[in-house]
Amino acid sequence: MAGVRLELESLAKSYGGVPALRGVSLSVGDGKLVAVVGPSGCGKSTLLSLVAGLDAPDAGVIRIDGRVVNDLSPRERDVAMVFQSYALYPHMTVRRNLAFPLDVAGVPRREIAARVEEVAALLGLAPLLDRRPAALSGGQRQRVALGRALVRRPKVFLLDEPLSNLDAALRLGVRAELKKLHERLGATFVYVTHDQAEAMTLADRIAVLRDGALEQVGTPREIYGAPATAFVARFVGTPPVNLVAPEVLGLPEGPIDVALRPEDLRVSREAGAAGLAARVWLVEPMGSETWVTVERAGARLVARCEAAFDAPPGAPVRLGFDPRRLQRFERETGRRVVPDRPG
Ligand SMILES: Nc1ncnc2c1ncn2[C@@H]1O[C@H](COP(=O)(O)OP(=O)(O)OP(=O)(O)O)[C@@H](O)[C@H]1O
Numbered sequence: 001m002a003g004v005r006l007e008l009e010s011l012a013k014s015y016g017g018v019p020a021l022r023g024v025s026l027s028v029g030d031g032k033l034v035a036v037v038g039p040s041g042c043g044k045s046t047l048l049s050l051v052a053g054l055d056a057p058d059a060g061v062i063r064i065d066g067r068v069v070n071d072l073s074p075r076e077r078d079v080a081m082v083f084q085s086y087a088l089y090p091h092m093t094v095r096r097n098l099a100f101p102l103d104v105a106g107v108p109r110r111e112i113a114a115r116v117e118e119v120a121a122l123l124g125l126a127p128l129l130d131r132r133p134a135a136l137s138g139g140q141r142q143r144v145a146l147g148r149a150l151v152r153r154p155k156v157f158l159l160d161e162p163l164s165n166l167d168a169a170l171r172l173g174v175r176a177e178l179k180k181l182h183e184r185l186g187a188t189f190v191y192v193t194h195d196q197a198e199a200m201t202l203a204d205r206i207a208v209l210r211d212g213a214l215e216q217v218g219t220p221r222e223i224y225g226a227p228a229t230a231f232v233a234r235f236v237g238t239p240p241v242n243l244v245a246p247e248v249l250g251l252p253e254g255p256i257d258v259a260l261r262p263e264d265l266r267v268s269r270e271a272g273a274a275g276l277a278a279r280v281w282l283v284e285p286m287g288s289e290t291w292v293t294v295e296r297a298g299a300r301l302v303a304r305c306e307a308a309f310d311a312p313p314g315a316p317v318r319l320g321f322d323p324r325r326l327q328r329f330e331r332e333t334g335r336r337v338v339p340d341r342p343g
């Protein structure tokens with residue numbers, strides 16, 4: 001199955017005079033997966049509803065495969081949406097729920113059976129095919145809802161937090177399967193999540209939405225390594241980036257904040273070590289590494305340290321970092337300060 005290009009141009013939508021989207025322009029390449037991330041209420045589900053045709057924009061253009069679809073019905077758009085609050089047909093078995101969209105589309109019976117089997121195997125639903133939704137857990141229902149979109153093999157998949165009801169282990173498993181599936185299908189995906197790790201691992205590009213406007217669109221590496229704003233910097237990465245006044249890191253004061261990733265902050269307990277003085281506030285062993293939060297000049301900073309690191313609260317430590325790893329953001333606007341190039 002081939003994907004298509006999806007283009008959004010200056011999409012705007014208000015509800016009762018309150019803007020939910022303020023002119024969003026986004027282009028999703030043929031067969032690409034774009035993850036839309038942002039805090040609750042920033043307009044993610046609204047964006048998907050407009051693309052699916054469940055709601056009409058106040059302004060702007062939606063193009064699928066080069067064709068303006070603003071006036072097409074959801075069915076005519078050949079998109080499949082998995083809703084955040086998915087609804088299954090309660091009187092139908094899982095098998096019927098999965099087969100139903102294909103039945104409606106007039107797909108031959110043998111092909112339906114084959115696609116349902118394939119999707120059921122992919123999502124671990126094979127043992128549940130003869131049950132009804134009432135006899136499924138929340139996570140199982142969510143997988144059926146996802147399967148119902150997958151069997152249709154549409155040109156564009158719109159997924160709204162499709163893994164949010166899965167437990168942690170299943171979530172990682174289905175996430176990996178989805179990535180492989182996307183590679184295999186070559187279909188175009190818009191994937192909404194508030195889980196930045198999901199966005200980082202799955203997406204070709206990430207679109208960060210804030211208050212109905214795009215803050216940045218970029219590859220996962222760009223979003224992580226060169227965030228356009230302090231908001232984007234804080235939104236990706238676990239534990240979150242350290243964003244502090246420059247004085248905290250021994251730099252001259254200024255109308256900026258500096259950001260340093262936890263992996264770029266070194267914490268040393270050795271007596272006489274060079275660096276900035278700080279005190280341990282919290283030590284969190286994660287198994288493969290240990291997260292150490294320190295206090296310095298009234299601020300808290302977190303560092304990813306080796307697994308064996310240990311220290312009692314209050315223990316004196318020294319902090320080190322490579323100044324080239326620092327990022328600077330205007331305090332007032334949050335915008336990244338791009339260093340002046342010499343010459
Ligand atoms: N049908 C509606 N009527 C009125 N306001 C709405 C409607 N749908 C969404 N909104 C408002 O529009 C804004 C964006 O909502 P939306 O559902 O798109 O957010 P979201 O990013 O999907 O959030 P979440 O992560 O919580 O799902 C919110 O302020 C919401 O209250």
Ligand SMILES: [Mg+2]
Pocket residue numbers: 044045046084160
């Ligand atoms: Mg939503």
